[in-house]
Amino acid sequence: MNKIVCLLFLLGINLITASDYRAGGEAGPAEETSDVNYSNLLYGIATDIGRRYDHMEDAYALFLNPEYGLFTLFDGHGGAEVAKFAADDLGPNILAYLNHNPEDKRQAIFDAYITTNNDLPDNIGYKKGATALTALFYDDNLIVANVGDSRAVLSRNGKAYEMSVDQNPEREDEKARIEATGSTVQFVREYIMDKSGKVKLDYWLAGNPGGHRLNMSRSLGDKQFPFVIPDPEFRAIKLNKDDDFLILACDGIWDYMEESQEAVDIVKISLTSGKTLKQAAQDLIEHVKNKAAVPSHLDNMTVIIVGLNSPLDQIQKVINERAKKIAEEKLMLERLLFELKHSSIDSGPGARLSYKRGSDEGYDSFEEGRSERRIKTN
Structure with missing residues (x-):
């Protein structure tokens, strides 16, 4: 896995992970190429440990480069080990298989799921498991794959479109x-x-x-059960200008939603009121917390919201641009004050002022989708 991560680094792929906070599908439309740069995808993430457990069993990882935007989410059960392992392993495997087989993306994703499941050490993969939900953006297309009951929902013109189907014994x-x-x-x-x-x-x-x-029929791990398989199911869609955002969330969120539209409405209200994608994700969690009469039943909750090419996305970009402008003006003022403060120690015409903000190196702290840790690519 470390070799794959090194390869991603050399290919200029941004890797963002967070795995520890406390502690056969439908046919899609014909594919077309585009000049979309997926390194610039906007997203917001919020998490909450809930009250049922004293530790976080969810994990996620994001991989962004000009060609692909890949979001992965995992909800562990029996412990956090499988979710953490998958957060490190599945994304790099998907990108490696896509590099080897770019023409058949579903097969590449399928092979990556199987490989990650096979990679699981026996000491964690036998009695422990995790759901896996992945969303791949490329050429104005979206493919969602999943095992388990974490879900993806697309908002198009404010209407909810379910991009995944739970796999459980009820089906x-x-x-x-x-x-x-x-x-x-x-x-x-x-x-x-x-x-x-x-x-x-x-x-x-x-x-x-x-x-x-x-309570699920497919997952990563859970090898003690003969019926559990890691084979993902797929849904795909051609993206267009009417797409607002994509929600990825674990069952700690969806268990409290009457329907997917409820979640879309909450996020839309948050974004149209001027909130960021991260704040909208947090609002969705707060909605669940307020809805639960018995807080002790609340599961771990993780929400990822990806902004798409729509008026809502433009609102988000304006917010980011304003925040960046304010920060630049603040930096300019700090430089001026620094120069004024140290002008008395100027040793003459040959003296030069050197000023560097080390905390800004390696990421853009004003764009919400870059606020997480990532590998430097230049």
């Missing part, structure tokens, strides 16, 4: 596949408290009688 096709392995599917009903009172919660578990059970 008839997944249920049949599970039972074909000799495993069983069990229906479970429980009641939880919400602001509206007692809420019925129905779900399905798969496993063996008297043994461990799982």
